[in-house]
Amino acid sequence: MTLKKFIFAILVVIIGAGLFWLNFSNDKTDTSTTTVSTSNVVSTTDTTKGNHRSLIVFFSRTKGVYGVGELPIGHTHRIANYIQSATGADMYEIVPVKEYPSEYRETTQVAKAEQANNERPAIQGQIPDLSQYDTIYIGLPIWWGEYPMVVHTFLDQVNLNGKTVIPFTTHEGSGLGSVEAVLAKQFPEAHLLEGLAIRGSESDSDAAKTAVQTWLQRIGVLGQ
Ligand SMILES: Cc1cc2nc3c(=O)[nH]c(=O)nc-3n(C[C@H](O)[C@H](O)[C@H](O)COP(=O)(O)O)c2cc1C
Structure with missing residues (x-):
């Protein structure tokens, strides 16, 4: 050379x-980072504010919604966002593989059949590894008085025993439905905290934001 x-x-x-x-x-x-990238994770949080020991799991729809048809953001998703803003928790959205009808009435028929057959509709992507989390929020719209069956798919694939579990729902009259009872039965060793139920049609309001804040304080997640 x-x-x-x-x-x-x-x-x-x-x-x-x-x-x-x-x-x-x-x-x-x-310092800004996208959290939990293995699945349908929707939150991008600033690490200076994040709380990566808590995860908000939710299912929510923007189509076939009672009273409105289509929404820019689902009612339950909106409540999940309020909780995220207040706590800095990570978020994971349960996204079904199958397409539900875009009409409300048709959706109720599909949902009824799923319940009658005790189905477990498949979820897109991977279920997140929950081992890094102490606290799991579970958010869902009430369907026929109980969980949409795709949320059962999620619950059947995880173990919430030993974790703090905090349910929340949106609904149009049924409140929390069977949600707390089902969690208590399936995960008897979980530390189940009082759930929150918000009317879906009232989710986009200051009153709903305040209700979330007050509830988080009452159950001890946020300082009084
Ligand atoms: C299939 C289906 C069944 C429903 N069943 C009930 C019910 O039993 N009780 C109730 O209060 N609301 C019921 N609703 C209304 C939803 O719980 C409510 O609109 C919810 O806020 C929708 O939230 P989302 O936009 O996050 O999906 C039902 C809605 C659908 C689509």
Whole structure:
């Protein structure tokens, strides 16, 4: 190798190492992060505010919604967002593989048949690993007085014993339905806290935000 070629090779190595180092140090100073990337995780939180020991699991629809048809964001999703803002918890959305009808009446028929047959509709993507979480919120719209069956699919694939479990629902009259009783039966060793039920049609309001805040304080998640 000539001296010229040797000096050129040394320069290439030095410049390459410099570029790698610059890139690496940029990565280290970036504090905003997307959390739990293995599944249908929807939250992007700032690590300075995040609470990565708590996870908000929810199912919610924007189509076939009682009284309104279509929404920009589902009622239960909205409540999940209020909880996320107050607590900084991670979020995971249960997204079914199957498409439910976009009409309310048809959706109720599909949901009724799923319940009658005790179905477990498949969930898109991977269920998140819950081992890093102490507290799991479970949010759902009440369907025929109880869980949409796709939420049972989720519950059957996880073990919430030993964790703090906090249910919340949106509904149009049924409140929490069977939600607390089912959780208590399936996970007798879970620390089940009082749930919150909000009327879906009232979810986009200051009153709902306040109800979430007051409830989180009452159950001891937020300071009084
Ligand atoms: C299939 C189906 C069944 C429902 N059954 C009930 C019910 O038994 N009791 C009730 O109060 N509301 C019932 N609702 C209304 C929903 O619980 C309510 O609209 C909820 O806020 C929807 O939330 P989402 O937008 O997050 O899906 C039902 C809605 C659907 C689509």
